[in-house]
Amino acid sequence: MKHTENIAVIDIGSNTLRILIGNIKANKINKLYTDRVVTRLGKNLIENGVISEKAIDSSIIVLKKFKKLFEKFNVSCIIAVGTSVLREAKNSVYFCEKVKESTGLHVHIISGEEEAYYTLHGVIDEELKEEDSVFITDVGGGSTEWIHYSRKNFKMGSMPIGALKIKERFLNTVSYSEEEIYSAKNFIKEEIKTSLPQVKINKFIATGGTASTLGMINLGLLKYLPEKIHMSEIHVIEVKQILKKLLSISLEERKKIKGMPSNRADIICPGLLILKEIADYLNVEKLTISENGIMEGIMKNYKKFCYNSKL
Structure with a gap:
């Protein structure tokens, strides 16, 4: 395994979907690409308890666009995480299954x-x-x-x-x-x-x-x-x-x-x-x-997600 392998981290949030592509060199992140798109997955979640089909569909469109970048940047490790919206929504399993079916991405729902x-x-x-x-x-x-x-x-x-x-x-x-x-x-x-x-x-x-x-x-x-x-x-x-x-x-x-x-x-x-x-x-x-946060932290710990290493 090369230490300079490219890693992609996707953060699926209540308001925004974000992506970071980079690699680790000398224990520091070398950022190659970043982007963010507002999809409002958490819209009306308090009232309805579920993510709307419209928000799911728009998020999957964004994730498909992100996926096209993996080949361009020769990404060998892909990590997608879901935060509070997927912790709370009653249909979060449905969302994750639909994402898997549409994009092949496995979403890790992480705790607060x-x-x-x-x-x-x-x-x-x-x-x-x-x-x-x-x-x-x-x-x-x-x-x-x-x-x-x-x-x-x-x-x-x-x-x-x-x-x-x-x-x-x-x-x-x-x-x-x-x-x-x-x-x-x-x-x-x-x-x-x-x-x-x-x-x-x-x-x-x-x-x-x-x-x-x-x-x-x-x-x-x-x-x-x-x-x-x-x-x-x-x-x-x-x-x-x-x-x-x-x-x-x-x-x-x-x-x-x-x-x-x-x-x-x-x-x-x-x-x-x-x-x-x-x-x-x-x-x-x-x-x-x-401007650094959860995505950079996950990238630093990418072996936990991609290679089941205990860091």
Whole structure:
């Protein structure tokens, strides 16, 4: 087995399907290709309990497009993982069977704790290993993973709140009322209080779609440029200012904000509310945005999935 074999990781999330193709060289990931497509698998999941046929079909179309890349990049190891939407949907087995039948891909449904574990491995590098106390959070569509890392010791967990879930439960309108915002904030605060440890930290890192979108808005990017967003910093007071503005305008106005991907304009406020409340709970002044996360963590641990190795 060559150490430079190409690996493909697909992350099937509540809001987005993502792909990373790369290889491992000198214990570091060499990225060859990345892409993300919004499919909203988790849409109306709270209300219906199942993934819709429309979302399943659109996701399979995307997965077929991803599959065409495997030959182009000479991929020898393919790993597809499903997160909160597939943990919760009543028809997740049906979805996985349909994906297998249509694309040949086997989907691994991972737990919230596993999701946090691989996120930690994706974010932590040699430099961060020296930090005394790091808190990492990934605000997804259906869940929010958290990790507290301190000198090689870590605690982690998963909260059943995400940008898409908060949108559908509290902020499912084109313009938000004060009452809707207040209800969403209180719900998020209560979940954080019961789920997160109270710890002193010296670095707060956010990863995932909400963090990436925040980075794009903060830097005023007209298109997604992960190399510019990665490890960029923003003060929490600036996050609050951005959030306050976004909450006060309509969906169409949010779409016109510089750096705002139009397909995330309806879920950016719920996602930022979660991120902001976590920052307040931890009493931090700034956050660092990482473009590495679960996919990079899985790629680093690819032998577990493809060769059943115990790493």
